[in-house]
Amino acid sequence: MSRAGTARGPVRVRVPATSANLGPGFDSLGLALSLYDDVEVDVDVDGRRFTGLSIEVDGEGAEVAERGERHLIVSTLRRAFEAIDERAPAAVGTDWAGLRLRCVNRIPHSRGLGSSSAAIVAGVVAARRLHPHGHLLDDDAALALATEIEGHPDNVAPCLAGGLTVAWTTPSGPRLVRLDPKVEQVVAFVPETRLATERARGLLPDSVPHADAAANAGRAALLIAALTQGLGPEVLLDATEDRLHQSYRAPAMPESAALVETLRAKGVPAVISGAGPTVLAFTTASQVDSMGPEVGNGWHKHPLDVAPQGARVQPDGSDGPGIRP
Template identity: 55%
Template sequence: MIEIARGRRVGVRVPATSANLGPGFDTLGLALAVYDEIDIEAAPDGVLDVSVEGVGEGVVPLDEGHLVVSSIIATLERFGARAPGLRLRARNSIPHGRGLGSSGAAIVAGVVAAAGLMADQRELTPEELLTAASELEGHPDNVAPCLFGGLTIAWVTLAGVPRSKQLLVDRGVSPVVLIPEETMSTKLARSLQPESVPHADAIFNVSRSALLIAALAQSPELLLEATEDRLHQHYRAAAMPQTANLIGRLRDEGLAAVVSGAGPSILVLCDSPVQRLRAADLAAADTGASWEVVMPAVDVLGATVDVSAAEMGSLSA
């Protein structure tokens, strides 16, 4: 049994993510430079002290129900470590319930924090981190880019093991995220999917997913055509009509706009600063909804852990 030294500290930073990217349903994901930052300290047994600043403050639970806390405990137990008491300070910037991977980021934060807490006794491999996070999240499409950064292709082997491949994104790709006030339940969004899709639609999405890899990696001029989709977005449109309407207007203007994850946020993959400004202008002109415009870079590092924080003073101060 691995024992975590009391007072050991780690600092974790995890990026937002956008999954699907149009045609790459449950497969493609992109890490975005919007971050949650969490400091964790191993405390005496029985201590659980959680505080949250920013997004989720006054809303998320401050007990074992906090997703970072439960993910830390589950990961420690998975790898044979006894969970200590915990002090946790979270500074959140990733919006909740808007298709930007907030739950995946919380799970990844917990998994890599647990890895940091026991790093002096048991070092986890990238494959172990991905498997642990995927099992807690239920699928790897958000946790893979959150863990590793950049553009990721995620899949599950025939033996049921999650895998991912990270790719660099062409410097000409500039994301814009349009965030509405309303939220969307991932469970609800998934419930709107049909059990089967037409053969022609499946072939359509296979071709567009392959094209999207080329567009993001080296040919941004192909982004509009590469982000076409027939598998999921139109089935969910009725549940987020304002999102669907704005995506239609953006695409009519030649902008590669897609639903971000389960929505209702919109991801616009631009190939120039002019396109970025045009996307912002169209969002501002939308009379049907209010949109927060964010222009993040593509995050290339993924989750980062600062184990040197173990030498700092107590979080209880």
């Protein structure tokens, strides 16, 4: 078995934060946001430039730099190389003599803003550029691999494609549709406390009343219309109503649940971002500031734009603006 050489290195990838569910769109709707992690990856197969594994993390998640091969980007790179090898015309190996990884992380970890999806997508996109047969991992295969690693497509879809995405699974794999929302700005309220996605999912019941499921289906359809046609905050307030997951998860994040209730009582469309505990509000920073005491202190307020582009290789690369819809 021959060993694959790299196309060129290092490769620099920028990946956006994402917010999944958006209220009623459980495990299907996602939004890319203008908060980014920057990842630089360099692989040396022959060991002529460097050897060994080096991981440097600045910002969020610096504590995971010591995980070595268990670091999520490193393990994703391995799996992506293997997936590309399976599509290559000749047998090649995925071992490398040296790997250098540098991350500048701005996406908060375990807060419901897609930090793990960003790491996975960064690894997949970097592998497509680094591997000499990387073009064989097409967009559908990249989405499938990222979904397999993450477990569900709602965050990886907007991280790959940008904008607003609807993701679903079929017997042949996950699919996505990318849409352009007419939303100028959102505000993310990020608490200091973290919440593991596994814990949040563990609070969900095995079944829900038919009336709640029917209500969510209607609200999710309305939400797509409201976001893409600019129907305004009154319609968005109705469209972001959820009965499937937020109330069940509230005991694990009472402050977030209370903030959602407070904002919605003031007419602000607000939801739990992903599995929480971040709260996402479809509003502007000036409106939030005007509410003052109602919001309270204890939150890092991030005014964010919708990111029109998904993960992409930085300008010294040639891959263009992320995955195609």
